[in-house]
Amino acid sequence: MSDDTLRSVRIDRTAEGHYTATNVRGGTLTFGAAGGAEFxxxxxxxxxxxxxxxxxxxxxxxxxxxxxxxxxxxxxxxxxxxxxxxxxxxxxxxxxxxxxxxxxxxxxxxxxxxxxxxxxxxxxxxxxxxxxxxxxxxxxxx
The missing domain is CATH 3.30.300.20 (K homology (KH) domain)
Structure with missing residues (x-):
C-alpha cells in the first residue's frame, strides 16, 4: 500500500471495555462495550x-x-x-x-x-x- 491509499487508526484500551481511537492527525474518539453512554x-x-x-x-x-x-x-x-x-x-x-x-x-x-x-x-x-x-x-x- 502506498501512503496515498493507506488509512489507519490506533486503538488504545483505557479501561476494561473502554477504548480511544486515534487517527494520524491526532483526532480521538472514545468508544466502549454496551452499557455506557459511549458509542x-x-x-x-x-x-x-x-x-x-x-x-x-x-x-x-x-x-x-x-x-x-x-x-x-x-x-x-x-x-x-x-x-x-x-x-x-x-x-x-x-x-x-x-x-x-x-x-x-x-x-x-x-x-x-x-x-x-x-x-x-x-x-x-x-x-x-x-x-x-x-x-x-x-x-x-x-
Whole structure:
C-alpha cells in the first residue's frame, strides 16, 4: 500500500471495555462495550455508513444552499445466525430541507443524485460493506 491509499487508526484500551481511537492527525474518539453512554463499535459502524454519504451529499448541495435541516438516520438489525453475529437490514434515511428560492431548488434537485452517486460509487464505507472486503486479524509477535 502506498501512503496515498493507506488509512489507519490506533486503538488504545483505557479501561476494561473502554477504548480511544486515534487517527494520524491526532483526532480521538472514545468508544466502549454496551452499557455506557459511549458509542459501541456497531454504532460507530452505523455512524460511518451514514456519515460517509452525508459528507458527500452535504458537499454537493451546500455549494448551492445552506440546508435548513440535515439529519441522517441509520439503522439495522444485529443478528446471530449460522454466519455468526452481523448486521442485516441496513438502511440510511436522509431528512434534508433547503430554504425556498432558486438556490434551495437547485440543492433539492441535486440531493437525490448526490446520495445515489455516493452510495453507488463514492462512499468508501458503504461500498466496502456491500462489496464484502475480507478483514485480516493478526497478533504481533505470535
Amino acid at each position: 459501541t463499535p456497531v454504532e460507530l459502524l452505523l455512524a460511518a455508513i451514514g456519515g460517509c454519504t452525508a459528507v458527500d451529499a452535504d458537499i454537493a448541495t451546500s455549494r448551492h444552499a445552506e440546508p435548513v435541516e440535515f439529519t441522517v438516520s441509520v439503522q439495522g438489525d444485529k443478528v446471530s445466525d449460522e454466519q455468526g453475529q452481523h448486521m442485516t437490514n441496513l438502511a440510511v434515511t436522509f431528512r434534508v430541507s433547503f430554504p425556498e428560492g432558486e438556490a434551495g431548488d437547485r440543492a433539492r434537485t441535486i440531493l437525490p443524485r448526490a446520495v445515489k452517486t455516493s452510495h453507488d460509487r463514492l462512499c468508501t464505507v458503504s461500498r466496502t460493506v456491500e462489496i464484502g472486503t475480507p478483514v485480516t486479524s493478526t497478533i504481533e509477535g505470535a
